[in-house]
Amino acid sequence: MINPTKDFFSPNSDATHTDGQPTVNGATLDTINEARKRTYHEAGYRDSTRNSGSHMPLSICLQAVYAKFQNEEKEDVEKQKVAKEPYEKEQREKETELKTLEVKQAGKQEQIVNVDNKIKTVKDGIEAIKFEINDLAKDPEKYHIKAKKGATAKFWIGLFLLLPISLYLFTFYVSTSYSAFFKKFDAADTAIASVFDPNAFEKAWSDGKLEGWFVTLIPFVFLGLGYLIHMFGENKSLLNYTKMAGLFAITLLFDAILAYLIEDKIYEVTKALDDVKFSLTIALFKAQFWVIIFAGFVVYIIWGIVFDFVMKEHREKDTIKHEQQKRRKDIRIHQDQIKDLEKQRDGLISEQNEIKESIVKAQIRIAHLQKIIDGVVIPSKEYVLYASEYMQGWITYVFEKLYISRTEKHNVAEECKTTYYSHLEEVGAKADYQNSIYLPEL
Structure with a gap:
């Protein structure tokens, strides 16, 4: 195959110069070229003579x-x-x-491996965090978290106990507050019936909105006092202990007032005409006075202890939950990091693929250049020059020695000219190309 190129080359390196003219073995290049053209011209004339100037054998001759x-x-x-x-x-x-x-490609490959290792490390870290999330509730102390195992179970048990105790206190204070402040007693009322009136809530609301709201909200006062006691117990200090003792005293005093008012009303409807006026001294010796106090205050203390326990368990439960939530947040951060690393890896792979394409192109070009080097460089312009001399010799015979009419000579010349140009195109020789390359295996 002949592949035309536009490369240029210098004259023969053996050439010297005489009077400004390049020479080879003592002869100028112009002289050599003229002799070579004459040789091709003579060869064309001779071959035309042998073939009667016909265009059919001309292709083979060319x-x-x-x-x-x-x-x-x-x-x-x-x-x-x-x-x-x-x-x-x-x-x-x-x-x-x-x-x-190749060095760049190796560098990109190393960077890709490093990014893959980072992704693997982050993924392993995520798996470790997931294991910690599941293991936290079982063994929080292993992760230096101040929370006991099984906090959730204890919390629900405590809450289960707290709800009926709260309901009892609500019922107790509704009944006692209604009996102490609004109920009108008669001689038929017993002590227990006066304290635990089963219809206290309905009677209070039937008496009026003020009475209804009072007996409805007063239990929450005691529950609020219990909550304050718990909050003061969160931070252990002398001042907080003093506040706690004061709140207990207030609760006890309030229960004593309720018991006193109830006992006073019962005493008034049951006393004889000559009985002394009801006083604290009399109340202290009444068994039902202490029953009312202990039925409220002691149960209230029990409620406070259970409430404190539930809150403590809830706090521990929240501590574990908080730690788990914090680790889930870490997982999301790591997942975002993986996305960034994967994006970085994709960019590196894209760059590596571009480098690989450039490597393949360079290898193909090197192999192509090697075939050019192993082949023969054909100076196209020179071949066109000498081939044209050959054709001139061929046509010279046609016009000078061929005995046919002038018209027929012109026809033969045109046919030969067509064959000549087809040959030049076939071998890739063009006057505007300096060199063509003969690559026998390309």
């Missing part, structure tokens, strides 16, 4: 001419060396470029 020219150029080692220098230089540059690309 192939022989081209083979002869190619062989001449191949045997001119120094000329070939000069002609191939640009290709050898480009090959060296491409080999240097190839080595640089």
